[in-house]
Amino acid sequence: MFNKEIYIERREELKKSVKSGLLLLLGNGEASVNYADNAYAFRQDSSFIYYVGLDTPNLAYILDIENDKEYLLGDELTIDDIIWMGNLPSLKDRAAKVGIETVLPFSQLSKLITTPQKLHYLKPYRYRNILILSELLGEKPDAIATGFSVELTKAIIKMRLIKSPEELIELEDAGETGYAMHIVAMKMCQPGVSEREIAGMIEGLAISKGTRVSFPTILSMNGQTLHNHDHSGILEPGRLMLCDAGAENVNYYASDFTRTTAVGGEYSQKQKDIHNIVAKALNDSIALAKPRITYKSVHRNAYKVVFEGLRDLGLTKGDTEEALNAGAPALFMPHGLGHAMGLDVHDMENLGETLVGYDDEIQRDTLFGYKSLRFGKRLEPGHVLTVEPGIYFVPQLIDKWKAEKINTEFINFDKLKDYYDFGGIRLEDDILITENGCRLVYEKRLPVTTEEIEKAVKS
Amino acid sequence: MFNKEIYIERREELKKSVKSGLLLLLGNGEASVNYADNAYAFRQDSSFIYYVGLDTPNLAYILDIENDKEYLLGDELTIDDIIWMGNLPSLKDRAAKVGIETVLPFSQLSKLITTPQKLHYLKPYRYRNILILSELLGEKPDAIATGFSVELTKAIIKMRLIKSPEELIELEDAGETGYAMHIVAMKMCQPGVSEREIAGMIEGLAISKGTRVSFPTILSMNGQTLHNHDHSGILEPGRLMLCDAGAENVNYYASDFTRTTAVGGEYSQKQKDIHNIVAKALNDSIALAKPRITYKSVHRNAYKVVFEGLRDLGLTKGDTEEALNAGAPALFMPHGLGHAMGLDVHDMENLGETLVGYDDEIQRDTLFGYKSLRFGKRLEPGHVLTVEPGIYFVPQLIDKWKAEKINTEFINFDKLKDYYDFGGIRLEDDILITENGCRLVYEKRLPVTTEEIEKAVKS
Numbered sequence: 001m002f003n004k005e006i007y008i009e010r011r012e013e014l015k016k017s018v019k020s021g022l023l024l025l026l027g028n029g030e031a032s033v034n035y036a037d038n039a040y041a042f043r044q045d046s047s048f049i050y051y052v053g054l055d056t057p058n059l060a061y062i063l064d065i066e067n068d069k070e071y072l073l074g075d076e077l078t079i080d081d082i083i084w085m086g087n088l089p090s091l092k093d094r095a096a097k098v099g100i101e102t103v104l105p106f107s108q109l110s111k112l113i114t115t116p117q118k119l120h121y122l123k124p125y126r127y128r129n130i131l132i133l134s135e136l137l138g139e140k141p142d143a144i145a146t147g148f149s150v151e152l153t154k155a156i157i158k159m160r161l162i163k164s165p166e167e168l169i170e171l172e173d174a175g176e177t178g179y180a181m182h183i184v185a186m187k188m189c190q191p192g193v194s195e196r197e198i199a200g201m202i203e204g205l206a207i208s209k210g211t212r213v214s215f216p217t218i219l220s221m222n223g224q225t226l227h228n229h230d231h232s233g234i235l236e237p238g239r240l241m242l243c244d245a246g247a248e249n250v251n252y253y254a255s256d257f258t259r260t261t262a263v264g265g266e267y268s269q270k271q272k273d274i275h276n277i278v279a280k281a282l283n284d285s286i287a288l289a290k291p292r293i294t295y296k297s298v299h300r301n302a303y304k305v306v307f308e309g310l311r312d313l314g315l316t317k318g319d320t321e322e323a324l325n326a327g328a329p330a331l332f333m334p335h336g337l338g339h340a341m342g343l344d345v346h347d348m349e350n351l352g353e354t355l356v357g358y359d360d361e362i363q364r365d366t367l368f369g370y371k372s373l374r375f376g377k378r379l380e381p382g383h384v385l386t387v388e389p390g391i392y393f394v395p396q397l398i399d400k401w402k403a404e405k406i407n408t409e410f411i412n413f414d415k416l417k418d419y420y421d422f423g424g425i426r427l428e429d430d431i432l433i434t435e436n437g438c439r440l441v442y443e444k445r446l447p448v449t450t451e452e453i454e455k456a457v458k459s
Numbered sequence: 460m461f462n463k464e465i466y467i468e469r470r471e472e473l474k475k476s477v478k479s480g481l482l483l484l485l486g487n488g489e490a491s492v493n494y495a496d497n498a499y500a501f502r503q504d505s506s507f508i509y510y511v512g513l514d515t516p517n518l519a520y521i522l523d524i525e526n527d528k529e530y531l532l533g534d535e536l537t538i539d540d541i542i543w544m545g546n547l548p549s550l551k552d553r554a555a556k557v558g559i560e561t562v563l564p565f566s567q568l569s570k571l572i573t574t575p576q577k578l579h580y581l582k583p584y585r586y587r588n589i590l591i592l593s594e595l596l597g598e599k600p601d602a603i604a605t606g607f608s609v610e611l612t613k614a615i616i617k618m619r620l621i622k623s624p625e626e627l628i629e630l631e632d633a634g635e636t637g638y639a640m641h642i643v644a645m646k647m648c649q650p651g652v653s654e655r656e657i658a659g660m661i662e663g664l665a666i667s668k669g670t671r672v673s674f675p676t677i678l679s680m681n682g683q684t685l686h687n688h689d690h691s692g693i694l695e696p697g698r699l700m701l702c703d704a705g706a707e708n709v710n711y712y713a714s715d716f717t718r719t720t721a722v723g724g725e726y727s728q729k730q731k732d733i734h735n736i737v738a739k740a741l742n743d744s745i746a747l748a749k750p751r752i753t754y755k756s757v758h759r760n761a762y763k764v765v766f767e768g769l770r771d772l773g774l775t776k777g778d779t780e781e782a783l784n785a786g787a788p789a790l791f792m793p794h795g796l797g798h799a800m801g802l803d804v805h806d807m808e809n810l811g812e813t814l815v816g817y818d819d820e821i822q823r824d825t826l827f828g829y830k831s832l833r834f835g836k837r838l839e840p841g842h843v844l845t846v847e848p849g850i851y852f853v854p855q856l857i858d859k860w861k862a863e864k865i866n867t868e869f870i871n872f873d874k875l876k877d878y879y880d881f882g883g884i885r886l887e888d889d890i891l892i893t894e895n896g897c898r899l900v901y902e903k904r905l906p907v908t909t910e911e912i913e914k915a916v917k918s
Contacts (some may be wrong), residue, residue, distance in 0.1 A: 031490045032801075035809035036584045038674050043492045083793075083855050088683035101756045125495045131600060143589060197667045204663010208656045216556050225545035334542075344494075350494035396542050406582040445655030 001097070002166055007053045008099040010159065011070065014051065017155035020065050020113050021118035025051060027074075029128045036092035039114060041212055046124060047156055047344035047351075050283035051250055053098040060429070061100075062112050072100045073109045080260060089399035107140035110136055110174060120149035122156070125350045139355035153351045160348055161340060161356070162382035168432065168441070170253035171342070175442025177209040177247035178255030182446050183217065186245045186456040189235065189261045196231040206247040213344040214254035218244040223260060223424030224392040226335060236261045240271060240375075240423050244388075246345060256347040256386050259446055263458030269452045274391050274425050275450050277309030281389035282427045282448070285337060289379060289387070294362050296376035300336035302389045303369070307410075310391070315419070318410045330369020331401055334394070340387035341457075343429060346374065383433040386439060392424030426436040460556070461625050461709070467558040468601045469614060469618065473510065476614035480577035484510060486518035486533075488587045500577060500671055502604045505802035506581060506615055506810075508711055512557040520559075520573050524633030531559045535755030559778070569595055579608035584809045612810045619807055620799060620815070621841035622868060627891065627900070628802070629712035630843060634901025636668040636706035637714030641905050644678065645704045645769050645884060645915040648694065648720045654678050657702075665706040672806040673713035682719060683851040683885030685794060694722045699730060699882050702862050703847075705804060713804040715845050717887035718905055721888040726909045733850050733884050734909050736768030740848035741886045741907070748846070749896040753821050755835035758796035761848045762788035762828070766869075770848070773876070785867035789828020790860055793853070794872040798833035798846035800889060805833065807841075842892040 014023070026202040027048045030039035044055040052061045052072070059074040059283075074096045079090060092103045113119055113136060113374060123145060124130045133144045163171065181202040188198045199219040207211045221235065222227045223242030235241060241263055246256035260278075262271060281302040288298050307329045310316040316328065323329065340347035340356055348356045357375035358364050365371050375385060391415065400406075402413045430441040473482070486507040489498040503514040504710055511520045511531070520531040531554045536547060551562045563571070572578055574594060582604060583589045586601040592603045622630065640661040647657045658678040665672045679687045680694065682701030694700060705715035719737075721730060738762040747757050768786045769775040775787065781786065799806035801814055807815045816834035817823050824830050834875060852875065859865075861872045886907060890902040 031499065032584050033499075033671075034505050034584075035805065035807075038804065038806065040490065041675065079855075079859075083687040083853060083859070084684070086687065087855070125491050125493075127590055129591065131586055135600075141493050141594075162624060201663050201667070203666050205662050206659070207662050208659025212492075216500065224547060225543070227543040228545065245775075256662060331533025345497065346494065347495065350496075396538075396546070400538075400542070 001053050004097055004099040004156035005343065006164075006166065006255065007051060010051050012081070013159060014061060014155055015065050017158070018065060018120060018152055019122050022113060022115060023063040023065065023152060024113065024121045025061040026121065026124065026129050027052070027054070027057065027061070028058045031126070031128075042109075043211070044252065046252065046348070047160070050156075050160055050343060052100070056093055056250070058106060060106065060109050062109070064117070066117060070100055071112060072101065072103045073112070074164070075106050079375045093230070100185055102147060102320040110243060113137075119412070120353060121147075122153060123148035123289055149353075153355055157348055157351055157356050160342060162265065162380065163342060163384050163432070164382075167253065169341065169443050170249055170251045171430075171432075174210065174214065174247050174249040174253045174255035177206060177249065178245070178257050179442055179444060179446055180209070180242060181205050181245055181247060182257055182259055183456060185241075185245070186259065186261050186447070186453060189263055189265065189457055190243050191237045191264055193235050195221070195235065195241070199231045199245075202245055210249035210301055211252065212248050212249050212446060214246040214256060218242065220240055221263070221423060223390075223426065224394045224422070228391070237264050238268070239263045240425060241437065242424060244426060244428065247459075248345075252343050254343070255430060255442065256341055256345050256428065257430065257446055258388055258426045259448070259453060260425040261429065261453050262458060265454045266400075270422070270427075272450050273313055274422070277306060277413070278389055278391050278425045278427050279448055280309060281305040282387055282429065284389045285389065286429065286431060286438060289385070289431055289433060291379050291381055291433060294376060294378050295337065295385065296362055296365075296373060299370070299373050300324060302334065302337045305335055306386070306391055307391065315412055315415050316410055317412055323407070326407055326410060327367040327369050328407040330393045331342075331368070331407065333389060333410060334369050334372065334392070334397065335390070336373030336375070338388050341386055342382050368381045379433045381433050381435050384430065385433070386428055386430055388423060388428035390426030392426075393422045394421040395420050421434040460512050463556055463558040465625065466510060469510050470522060470529065470558075472884050473614055473619060474522060476617070477524060477830070479524050480579050480605055481572060481574060482522040482611060483578060483580045484520040485570065485580065485583065485588050485591065486511070486513070486516065486520070486802060487831045488516045489587060490585070493697070494864070503669070503696065503711065505711065505807070506619070509615075509619055509802060511555055514711070517565060519565065519568050523571075523576070525576060529559055529561065531562045532565045532571075533562065534565050537903055541586065547892075565607050572596075577682055578764065580606075580745035581612060581810060582607035583612060599652070600637075600878065609814075611659065612814055616807055616810055616815050619801060621733050621839065622801060622843050622891070623841075626801065629708055629710045630714070630768050630889075630900050633673065633708040633712045633714035633895060636708065636717050637704070638702055638901055638903060638905055640706060641702060641716055641718055642915060643716065644700075644704070645720050645906070645912060648722055648724065650694055650696045650723055650876050652694050654680070654694065655692070656690045658704075661704055665748060669706050669708035671707050673705040673715060674705040680722070680882060682849075682885065683853045683881070685851070693724065696723050698722050699884065701883060701885055702840060703885065707804075711802050713800055713802070714889060715800055715804050715887060716902065716905055717847055717849075717885045718887065718907070718912060719886065720886040720908070720912050720916060722744070724749050724913045726913065729881070731909050732772055733881070735852050736765060737766065737848055737884045737886050738907055740764040740887065741846055744846045744848065745888065745890060745897060747894060748844070748890055750840055750894065751839050753835060753837050753846065754796065755821055755824075758829070758832050758835070759783060761796050762792065765792055766851055767806075775869055776845065776871055782842065782866075783868040785866055785869060786826040787866040789826070790846060790856060791852070792849045793828050793851070793856065794849070795832030795834070798845050800843050803908070804832065831847060838892045840892050840894050843889065844892070845886035845887055845889050847885055849883060849885030851885075852881045853879040853883075854879050
């Protein structure tokens, strides 16, 4: 939790930005695993934390702009609670620490919103909050999902996208744990070790140092399967282990790194060749990223590096610009170069990815690959982004393009036969856009060349 | 997953037990952390796993008893899914592995339940499932919560309470990981180490070997705070670390152990005295537990051991039977002796704790302490239970009893002043009721005497 002035200032700025109406920020409740009282580790809503700073369940915040009043809604502990839970500070005291004077029982929420003023709420992503809003507003769940306030959403995105100095300290802390997780994973990357064991150990490290992993760890020999949360494999010599993992620190800030390690710590020449292209795409992207240029152009440049690198290996062919316009590199990198990161690893994805990553000037592309770029906007100092190029050989996708004769003028499908069992390589760092360029959020960089990674595995 | 015959037999038995109507088992969906696509590790519903065996999200099972038909409802992967998720077996193939022939799209669920037959469903505990049932049945969420089928619930409880040989193998596996977690915690129990670090490492171990912790780990110097999931303390010499933690294995079976370790591995005499009483309560309970006697009577006996042990130390006084009838030991042990355990650490708590733990013959008590016993029934071979006596010094509770003059004839309140900063001790093992008595589920017992625990800390 930061000083209360920070929360007061943030709410003041939000008030000025939205100007009128009643703002509702609904905190999260507990989420049950297998029965009501067995809950997943509590996670507060990120916008609630950003403006209200309190990380216990079942709270709501109301800002009545026209009457210049604000309320925290939540229930105080009973004497029985105190016997079971110990002496905890009262909600009133905790509210005071974030600069909120008025605390009301949660049940008062329905009265507060009975007003002719426009109610601004954010799009809910938890079923509990959909149910609460549905009951409060007397609307069906479907209507709740579409009735959120674009005005409030945009105002919050604008503020949260620019990271303040105190937020950077938190992001560096999450980065430090993420760094440690990847070093452990590299050292454990030996034949015969199970993916599950490594994933579990690094997840434990994230919990030890903070709250949890910032997203479900991807740790697999099958890096080409992009949505892969299976950890049932046993590491085999000659294979690659793609590990995409990060930590969420005690104040909910995220890190997100990817490294692809040769099992046992020896890359083959074929693996090195692909790894070097991905590393160049990563380094060139970091060198490019700076204020005023669009992230869309950095993504396009990464596609260029991938395309030309693979052309040197004989896997692609033809003119670079034509291939980029046709989206040919997307066969190898069907995802975007990166995303904003902050209190969420995909920052504010709950508020709408396109509202976060695009604007009136920079619109989302529709072409395969390009369309998956989550963030395309012009960069500004204070933006924090992931940079995560990759090259994958996805047999199903190669077969599809080949069968449908997609981009045949740019792809040497015959040569690709030798890569069906290659897997995939991704490398990912987290950057902060500065006044003149960018820097790594956590400045100590993970091993990134094949030589550095080989050394880390064996150290 | 077990052999398909096991699932077929279980469903057959359920069908015979409920006799008529339409049975609906609704599987779980994903639960979002901070945005829709960032989900907590998936956990299937336990009854769904027990009867259907499939552990992916967004499934439902319908058993039409009168027409002797069964259906699995869920959606097959699309070509796009396969590109991102790899070649996974089809739902139809997976259904066949658990003996279900007919697979329908999830959207067909609403049609299937449009029948004059009585629909039996279980009480939902996840908001998603409340929303689905609410929409399916056209009822308000409140009505959904109360409209569940007691008949289906009782039939399932009856079956799931008796653990089969293949379930015991899973429970032993969860026990093995739980054992390893506690050994790690004991070894880390040194001054200056943070509670968070230890809790994180043992949680990582649970994930490494299985799916997750079977419940949020309690690991605290403040063992007297019973509902304590705070891990912000740094271990201090002279204090006790109460660790209540267990694992959920890959097939969702649970373990649940508690040990209370002296920080640094040296108990004071005062700590030993209390620890010895709790250990006696644990051992005597295990010696008593056998078929036909009630767990309620084992709980009462544990209260007896606690009361008489504390009387020897001068903290309680008076006649044992009178004190037990008055509920005096509940000041020190305000919770029950244990609970059923299986696919849930509090087995089937979602189906209703009283339906699981009590019946027409054995009713829940209303007296403080006794009323918290989750399972009071007569024991039967195949029951798996936790045994977890404790002695805590809860200042708020002592003050309350003293102020309200509760049980003053049995408590030496003056002597208790020396124990306000003691904390609490709990010891917990998991037992299986056998034909003639009981045995530990995982037969290798954790260190349990102060000597054994001291040795484990230092080893």
